[in-house]
Amino acid sequence: MAKPRNAESSQSIERLLASKEVIVVTGSGGVGKTSVAAALGASTATRLGGKVLVLTVDPARRLATALGLEAFGNVERQVDESLFVEAGFEAVGELWIAMLDTKASWDDLIVNHAPDSKTRDAILANKLYRNITGRFVQSHDYIAMERLHEIHTSGRYDLVIVDTPPTRNALDFLDAPERMADFFSSRLLRWLIAPARSKIVNRAAKPFTMVADRLLGAKFLTDIGEFFLLFQTLYDGFVERAQSVQRTLADQRTSFVVVTTPEPGPAGEAKFLLAELAKRDLSIGAVVANRMLPDAFVTRGAATSAKKLRGGAAELAETVSGRGIDADIAEGVLREIADRYDDFRLLAAQGAAVLEGLPADDAPVVGIPYLEDEIVNLSGVLELGEQLFTL
Amino acid sequence: MVPPTTPARSVSEADLQALLDHRLLFVTGKGGVGKTSLSAALARLAAQQGKRVLLGDLDGRGDLANAFESGPLSFEPTKVANNIWAMSMDTEASMREYIKLNLKIPMVGGVGPVASAFDFLASAAPGVREILTIGKYCYEVREQHYDLVIVDSTASGHIISHLGAPDALRELIRVGPLLDQTSWMNKILHDGDITGVVMVAIPEEMPATETIELRDRLENETSISRAAVIINRVLPELFSTAEEEVFDRIITGKQRAALVDHAGETVEAVLAGATFASNLRRSRTQHIERLFAEFAGADDTVVVVPQLFVRTEGLRVTKLLATALSEEL
Known part of the structure; x- marks a missing residue:
């Protein structure tokens, strides 16, 4: 395996996990983000202590399988201490996990933030609600950030480790809050809602209304308009929380871990991510090179x-x-x-050679060997965590 | 039945022909399994038979250009090889084309502002964006501009919402051009002779599991057929049972010293490497067996593509994969 460039890398991983409150694990699809996120969380529980939550936002139930748990949903659950003992470890802290359930999270958001019970019920009963929240403006990415914000500001955990969605552009989720706020403040949204509100159509809106009408039909348009009219009551909250999420991500207590494999594709994505994170002045905690072939x-x-x-x-x-x-x-x-x-x-x-091309700057590059056996339980997750801490 | 270590070669030349005789193929699978390279390799095989092939992606972020060492791709298809054209999806361009072809709206000041309004609508109204993306490829099939259209698609989870979008939209709208669009699109998408999904897996736990889950979701949530399952990056089997025994004796017995005498101390690293390769292959075999049990038994075309020990992208890989595919079939 290629030598990590920073000899202090394992100490740095330890320092990272000891000092940060939010760690966002990112990288291109299939590089092992979920395993790395789980390993960081599990090893924090055995080596450092504290109450740690691993939030996986991948719709596939990967972490559940990896931790040997039955399917679990939006609810945060503690990994049983006996599982640590079985794996030959002692948990000095608590390891909690939760999987992002988009539908349940949207429902929670409506219930918690609707201005009144009438609006709440009208939104939840709207026949477009499911369809729209399930799809529009990367609502999955948005709700992931919303959930991270809710958990972080609740103060329930010492450390929250987030596993990001497998989008081709791993940074979509970073922009999701802002995009959501933009969407709700858009002039076009006002035009879309206008017919639902009154018969008088703004002259500037006419071409838009005409296209929309031709394309979707008046009835569908009215349905959509009605939905967003209801939804707009949540607008202030969206903007406020979007700003708050941005503050959390930019905070010193948050850091990003970029995961890659030594293949050109994922490494190229990692390079792009590192550059984007640096451009946004976000903290890069470590680069994890997964699946390195043996020395x-x-x-x-x-x-x-x-x-x-x-x-x-x-x-x-x-x-x-x-x-x-x-x-x-x-x-x-x-x-x-x-x-x-x-x-x-x-x-x-x-x-x-591929890894040497990664511009990690001050961030440690930690290599993890290609495991002959795959990770299917907590024991495997902890073994991976040990590699991260001791390499 | 599947023998314990070597997967059954249940595919024939007829299976390959049936695969390439589709008109529209969506290549999908978990991130990192090699969707793009295999899409390009399939295109190459079809092109070699004289078919005119269009290759595209779903989100404009694909890496098809790399597979042919061509320059950056755009919405307008570029010829990248003999009989192969490649394009990169651009929803805005797709909308412009759609508006031009379908909406007889007089354009004041060009399509520009209308397209941005349209872009907004596609964000707000469920299914519209998917309809335009998938619709573009269905349109190319309908107009017979190409003999075969291959779409290097997004990861498994998202393909369902793309392919199911016409049905989802039909439940929401009653009239209008989009409704008409969904009916002719569905005629193409739901015809198993025309359209098929190629599911790519690698022999590892999660990619194999996601492939099986995708099969179930395709069956339960869409009316779209499967065209083939490709198990990519299958490591070569190092040893037969007899060889395995000899290998074990050599590395554990006195014979090891003879190897060190002959090839030097560093032969230890060579032996460690061979042990690693052998163990890796062994631990992955269960997933090949699982995929075979799930698919070959159900009469799916299952293709095994070996791990190529070469650089992992570029035209050379596309060529080697195409050769590997045709040899396998």
Whole structure:
């Protein structure tokens, strides 16, 4: 495995988890964000203590599976201490997990923030409500930020670790609060709502209304207008919380962990993320390079050994044959060992080169070895956490 | 039945032909499984048969340009190889085209302001954006501009809302051009001879699980057919059972010393590497078996694509993958 560039990296991971209140884990899809988020949370519970929440916003129930728990929903649940004991660890703190359920979170938001019970019931009963909240303006990203804000400001936890949604642009969620606020203050939204409110149509709105009408039909348009008219009563709250979420993300107590694999695609995305985070002046806590091939593949001189093994395969096979070892089979095995070594050596060399291209600045780069066995329970999560702390 | 280590090669040339004879393929799967490279490889195979192929994505953020080493792509298809054109989705451009083709609205001052109004509507009204994105590809199929349209689609979860958008919208609107649009789109999308979903997995826990979940959701929530399952990045099987035994004896017995004598101390790293590769392959096998049990048994076309030990992107990989696909089939 390529050496982390910062020798103090494990201390830095420890320092990060000890000093921050919010950690946002981001990176492109399939790099292991959920596992890393879970590992950071679990190891904080065993090594540092405190009350830690891992919030996963991935619609797939990955963390539930990873933690060996039954399907769990929007409710925050504590991972049982006995699971730590079974895995051979002692939890000095508490590990809690929650999965973002978009539908339930929207319902909570309406219930908590509607101006009165009449509006609340009208929104919840609106037939477009589900369809619209399920889709519009990255509502999933928005609700994730809304939930993070609610949890963080509740003061229920010492540390909240957020696993971000698998969008192609991993930064969409950062912009979601602002985009939501923009949407609600838009002139076009007022025009859309206007027909629901009065018969008099603003002259400037005419072309818009005409397109909308042609496209969607008057009835559908009225339905949408009615819905947003109700929804607009929540507008002040949206703007206020959007600003508050932005403050939380920019706060010193928040940090970002960028996860990548040593492949060009994910590493390219990581590079983009690091640049964007820096541009926004957000704190980068660490870069985690997941699935690094073992050191064996970058050992100096080993390539020569592989070559000798291949070159002398026939002769060596004779030497090691006997006692139930067939010389022909042995020769094939020796060649295969050498060939496979070369294959993986190529990947390992590429991986190391790809990682060196990451502009991590002061953030530590922590490598995690490619695990032969996959993470399917708390024990696996904790093992991963140990790697993060001790590498 | 599936033998314990080597997956059954249940696909034939006829299966490949059936796959490529679709008119519209959506290639989907969890992030990082190789959707883009495989979309490009499929396009190449079809193009080699003389088919005119359009390749596109759903969100304009795809990496198709890389697969052909072409310059940046735009909404207007660019020829990237013989018989292959590639485009990048741009909802605004798609809206402009839609307005031009479908809404007979006199444009004062061009389409510009109307398109931005439209963009807003697409954000506010459920399903509209998806209709325009998927609609663009359905339109290309309907007009027979290409023999095959391949869409390098978003991750598994989102494809359902895209493909189900015409149905969702039909429940909400009663009249208008969008309603008409949903009916001809559904005719294309719901015809299994025309449209199919190619589900890409790699032999790991979550990608395999998500593929099975996607199959269930496609069945329960849409009327769209599956075209194939591709198991990508399958590691080569190192040893047969007899070889495995010999390998174990060599690395645990006295024979190891002979290897060190011959090839030097660093042969230890080579042996450690081979052990790693062997264990990795073994731990992944269960997922190949699981996918085979779930799909091959149900008469799906299941294609196994080996891990390529080369650079992981670019035209070279597209070519190698196309070769691997055709050899497998």
